[in-house]
Amino acid sequence: MAVRRYRKSATALTTADVGALRTAFGKMQALHDDRGFEYWAGIHGLPLPISCVHGTPFFLPWHRAYLYYFEQHLLDAASAPAPHPTIAASQVSLPWWDWSTQAGIPAAYEGDSTNPLAGAPVTGIPAAQFTGQNIPQADRTSRRPGPTGAGHGPKGLPTAGQVAGLLKLSDFEDFSTQLEDLHNQVHMWVGGTMSEIPVAAFDPLFWAHHAMIDRIWALWQLAHPGAGVGTLPHEHPLGPFPTLTVGQVLSVTGLGYDYAAATSSGSPHG
């Protein structure tokens, strides 16, 4: 059996993990074809068509498929040869940002334009798709994060108590609806590029936020075995990801990854 990737907390990455992740994102951002960051960020919103799914029970399966495809290209970039130094692809996975700690944006995702996790160019969108009636064009992502720490109510980030409450819900559609709302709150808390659907995925933090959403769904699945996905048909395709259906994304381990708060590995010896 192939070794699974473990998606880690963005605040638990080693220096080597952060370096590998930044290199992989940087290499994806330098690619302007259908392997590159702008292509995959653009699938969520602009350039048209806007393909993301929100406000329906397909929200969680669609985004799991989206992250899966993005992560595959991140692995490709990580293991690609020159012009960048080759690094081990196995060292790279999409980290999750546990915003419920109230600590704000993880350090690995902050800094200036030399850090490919702190921001990215917003490219690949035809100028004609900024009509004056929609969000304004920007050359690069921006953030205007809200307050950190406890006690800010709806102006702050969702709390660990809110996440714990979600995990107790037993109906998939109920759970999905409530989780999507917390997801929306985080997008608006980050502010700037993350605030609006058409460009949100250009912010590298988008991928860590959605890994957290995907992780909460995975934790909910562990807590409610057999709960499934309500009335969603398993054979429903998750476009534009041609090899995945709802049924095929129900198991994270089936997709080759898992979430682990902590891992410890060793080599057996006699």
Added chain:
Amino acid sequence: MADALMVTLTCPAEPYIRADLEFHGVDHAKASFEGRLFINNATAGPDTATDDANGYAGSFWIFGHGGCAGAEGHCEPPQERRAFDFRPAHQLIPVSKRVIVTARLRALVAAGAEFTVRIVPVVRPEHAQALPVNLVTDLLQVERVDLLTYQ
């Protein structure tokens, strides 16, 4: 900035183990916003404190479409779906939002009493300033509000 909306509802009798406010036909075509809910507070606005004294009951968040990037008609959902149209549904069909308000309803409203819910759309000012004015005008569109309780 969009105006707030208000709806009058009746609190059911006890016992109930969960109470939800469900908002149907919510438009999401423009800027992202928070729908902040206040019970029995007819003057609540974006600057009203979200505390018990002001009847704050919870929020829903709309992740907005950010306006239309296409030509005229691109962002208008069809009034009805043609037979044999197997394409995905239009992106801008209005959505429903559900906020669990069990504890707040019980604390603020007596069983059987009429009460109001004021829905206040909130866009962070620094975000609103960066957007065309049409994206933050008439932001809150809601067709119906239901109070659902479960025993």
